[in-house]
Amino acid sequence: MDNKYRINHLRELESESIYVIREVVAQFENPCMLFSGGKDSIIMFHLARKAFWPARVPFSLMHIDTGHNFQETIDFRDNLMKETETKLIVRYVQDSIDQGKVVDETGVNSSRNILQTTTLLDGIEALKFDCAMGGGRRDEEKARAKERFFSHRDEFGQWDPKNQRPELWNIFNGRKHMGEHFRVFPISNWTEMDVWQYILLENIPIPNLYFSHEREVVDRDGTILAAGEYVTLKEDEIPVKKIIRFRTIGDMTCTGAIESTANTLEEIIEEVASTRITERGGRYDDKRSEAAMEDRKKEGYF
């Protein structure tokens, strides 16, 4: 690596993402950034701060809150917003349920994951957002591998994977008709490993849930779930204490933990390098069928 005028892979990805985020602000009138409190949205927000520095991030963040979040995530989120003087909009899945737009699933495997789509689309419509940036990555899942940076959504918020606009070089076409919107994925080209390396390189704070800790959990069909108030236990399930950490953070009802003693970013990176299961392998929501993600995305999911 002798050439003085070259940048490493993380800086190249960073530069690409910053370019995409700036394009969003230039091409759309009222964009927002979706924020869940997970590591991907944390680095996406970090990149947005870099993109407009020394100005503030010129758009709102929106969190679609299922009401089944880990308290640690919510606390982390509120702290970060306060520190960075950023406006956060929270839309609640509970409101969609109360309005009778969606029905809460019941039973042991129930989840509010799919319900989020309705709340998200309602939020986009009500607040007149013409673009919502998301932290989706192409390496996460096979349907996501086909996703564009600038992803067009029709007036029903739907994705048509077979009829996507070609995307070449760094020219992004954000043109749309009234009522349509875009989903933009600035960190499309990042892998799980890149995200962790970047968090280490940039020393970005993340929720403690990502680090090893002791927690009461249940093992359900190979997925380790936190035994919290939103997880309905089966009759024969008895919570046990384990040393675990989370690789992804979503709803308590569907986010699987892994047994791990990784306590530092370096240890996490080592663990990610040697692990043989994908990140979403622990996500109960993806296990529903082979095309679970594609189907949800077509409807308007993140």
Next chain:
Amino acid sequence: MSEEYNRGYLDMELLRFTTAGSVDDGKSTLIGRLLYDSKAIFEDQMEAIEKASLKTGNGEVNLALLTDGLRAEREQGITIDVAYRYFATPKRKFIIADTPGHIQYTRNMVTGASTANVALILIDVRNGVIEQTLRHSYIASLLQIPHIIVCINKMDLVDYKEEVFENIKSDFDRISTKLDVHDIRFVPISAKLGDNVVDRSTNMDWYDGPTLMYLLENIHIASDINHNDTRFPVQHVIRPMKEEYHDYRGYAGRIEGGIFHVGDKVKVLPSGLSSKIKSIDVFEGHLEEAFAPQSVTLSLEDDIDISRGNLIIKDNGLPRSSQDIEMMICWFDEKPMMLGGKYTIKHTTNDLRCVIRDVKYKIDVNTLDHDKEDKKIGLNDIAKISVKTTKPLYFDSYIKNRNTGSIILIDEATNNTVAAGMII
């Protein structure tokens, strides 16, 4: 920023490569092999593929299912769209743009090739250089992919004979004289058995060249970027509205060519006004110099009117400027191109309108013959055309700079991206 370049795994180079082909060439097997041998395929993905392979019932584990992500693709057993795949070795991080190889998907191949540093061309050793080989090579040269690696695959089926490899190599050399490619390498491989993919083959002692993985890890790509002609298309103007940055105006963008230093004399196009770089700002602080492809914010000594779409350059190596522009295009839309029709043209951070003036010729991608009579340009056609823009554009030829020499055309009624263009 310099200390991070000694931090081992945090300091890797990013290489983007494209592959084109159908299941029959062994393209998916090759990608599967690269992913598998570099441990980028996970157990749960493998299990899912095994399960899905059982369903389609051909007995063998079908690695193509890894890349064919859409339900329609899996059902029909074909690749429709560009799929992006990722893997890393201790030396480099790789992004594969995996595209279908059939002629009806020329537009997807063009899309995948647009950002690639390297093109992998697969040849089935039993078929040799065929129409498809020429087509894929032509697209690689049209999109100016700097390096081509020709993998002559299925060597196991010809008893690893040197003679067969050498014959195909000279056939390819013959067609490549028609193409504008500068760096071509040949590797005899068996994707299925792994010969010369990641590990050296013990079946081909006559071959003393590198393995495919060695090439991918070591091909020199740092000098592919144009570091001579400075190009900074302004993306967005930053005005902080904060007390401590009261008079700050910064021009945000990505450097698309050359190197900028604090104190450099610069010129803004189209106004032609001059100033000096006061500071190069990033979140961490200030830089003394910045270069392509960094995203930075420039502030200037003088308060001059600059907005999105303007181009900041240094005085040497000026871009071209014209309203009449000739380019090679690939047409993407079901609706044919309208001669005399008006389209939106997007070039760097500029949106203008243009009218299609003329079709100079159309290319037969199977023979590379020029057809000067046929002016009908439809889906997947490649042609040389001329357009007239409403205002002068500041550009480079695509050969000189891929980012300031490329455009897309947008249909104003449907908003679809209908063509990609490489300025001549």
